[in-house]
Amino acid sequence: MRQKIVAGNWKMNNNLEAGKKLAQEVLDKATGNEEAQIVLGTPFIHLTVLADSVAGKKGIEIAAQNCSDKASGAYTGETSAEMVKSTGTNYVIIGHSERREYFNETNAQLAAKVDLALAQELIPIFCCGESLEIREKEEHFSYVKQQLTESLFHLSSADFAKIVIAYEPIWAIGTGRTASSAQAQEMHAELRAHLASHFGQELADSCSILYGGSCKPSNAKEIFEGSDVDGGLIGGASLNANDFLAIVNSF
Ligand code: PEP
Numbered sequence: 001m002r003q004k005i006v007a008g009n010w011k012m013n014n015n016l017e018a019g020k021k022l023a024q025e026v027l028d029k030a031t032g033n034e035e036a037q038i039v040l041g042t043p044f045i046h047l048t049v050l051a052d053s054v055a056g057k058k059g060i061e062i063a064a065q066n067c068s069d070k071a072s073g074a075y076t077g078e079t080s081a082e083m084v085k086s087t088g089t090n091y092v093i094i095g096h097s098e099r100r101e102y103f104n105e106t107n108a109q110l111a112a113k114v115d116l117a118l119a120q121e122l123i124p125i126f127c128c129g130e131s132l133e134i135r136e137k138e139e140h141f142s143y144v145k146q147q148l149t150e151s152l153f154h155l156s157s158a159d160f161a162k163i164v165i166a167y168e169p170i171w172a173i174g175t176g177r178t179a180s181s182a183q184a185q186e187m188h189a190e191l192r193a194h195l196a197s198h199f200g201q202e203l204a205d206s207c208s209i210l211y212g213g214s215c216k217p218s219n220a221k222e223i224f225e226g227s228d229v230d231g232g233l234i235g236g237a238s239l240n241a242n243d244f245l246a247i248v249n250s251f
Contacts, residue, residue: 008238172213185226
């Protein structure tokens, strides 16, 4: 179902105490009547305790930042979708550009992660986005559409309906350089049309497509004004409860 979502991605920040403190601050300052669904994307160590603390609270959920592309077994250091779900967590970020770049995750592996997540009734926040080099070659639309095709187009309509997409141009992540609201809207509209060409207009119109890349309280409102922009995936600014909630309240 299409809804406004603002998801934080803490990345590899916050030890157990710091994570509990930050999440508590978000919980204390959120009213529960925010227009956007709030999601906190935390390291695995936080999932159990934070999923517990948001249980039964309206409008706030926890996400893992990754899950394995294998169901179980001898994969030392990996965490399965089933393990994530067993903590009470309901979302999982899949295919963040840092995982694609530093851990060589491919579109095919990401398709497997999406399947395993859906099998556990986790909601995937599926990330896509192009590098600066690809944008400068003007191949960004076809590149990002291919990411969606190769990782999501095998899904049934019923499964696709559960997916959230985050468009994150790599050149805007953690760089302070954000896409303009026009660039974000243009890509989101292109992606929605691509989804419609395969899954039909109704399902494409029901999909939440978030923008990510140096989103801050000062630029979120303008970015979220795009008619195809349904919220944001927020890295750096999600580490400060006031900044994060200011973004949540930017609609
Ligand atoms: C991210 O990591 O998903 C992200 C968008 O980071 P930042 O907001 O810091 O650019």
